[in-house]
Amino acid sequence: MTPGPLPAGTRLPHIGPHEAGTTSVQGALFAAKDAMAAHGVxxxxxxxxxVEAALAVCGRPGTTGDARPAERHRRRLVDAVHATGDRTSPISGEFFADAPDDATVARIVDEPGRDRAHVLVTLRPPAKIMPSQRQQYVQDGLRMGYEDRLDRMPRPPVPPGSDRFTGRLRGNSCVYSVTGCRGA
Incomplete structure (x- = not known):
């Protein structure tokens, strides 16, 4: 079955875990924002x-140890979504995938408008994410070798909160519960 067009006024939270093509989706949406307006988006x-809004809703500090983004960042985005009225509005953030619990997931969907939400999730096989994530860690200053990092990663079952990377790959992360996509 091929899905039809989204209804006018759809709130489209895009949850793409890190290294799952999210940056490409974000770049394409931002580059096409003027053209999309002619189509009701x-x-x-x-x-x-x-990023500040996504970190704020998830209660996370900045990526390089910066102070936790203020609630005003989240509120500004939510207000901007509400201001779109009957136009479709996509909201994309890797850090939505770090939602620590079901209440945060509900907030990500509820605040922009659950009754109009269609959640878009982009995924990538873990074997492709790992080298890509490793490259990002190196750019961020990690000086551990790839094999050492693999050796230090928790083995299943991974206790919640023990390792953010493996937590994102668990497949039963609460971020996917909103879509009904639960892993084994």
Whole structure:
């Protein structure tokens, strides 16, 4: 079955875990924001990736140890989504995948408008994510060898919160519960 067009006013949270092509989706949406307007779509964020808002809703500090983004970042994005009215508004963020619990997942979907939400999840096989994530860790300053990192990764079952990377790959992460996509 091929899905039809999204209804006018759809809230489209895009949850793409890190290294799952999310940056490409974000770049494409931001680059096409003017063209999308002619089709009833309004990109509500002020940048291609509203990282502060996504971190704030998940209660996470900045990526390089910066202070936790303020609640005003999240509120600004939610207000911008509501201001789109009957236009479809995509909201994309890797850090939505780090939602620590079901209440946070519900907030990500509820605040923009659960009754109009269609959640878009992009995924990538773990064997492809691992080298890509490793490259990102090196860019961020990790000086551990690849084999050492693999040796230090927790083995299943992974206790919640023990390792963010493996937590993202668990497949039963609460971020997927909103879509009904539960792993084994």
């Amino acid at each position: 309004r990109f509500p964020a002020h940048s291609r990736h509203p």
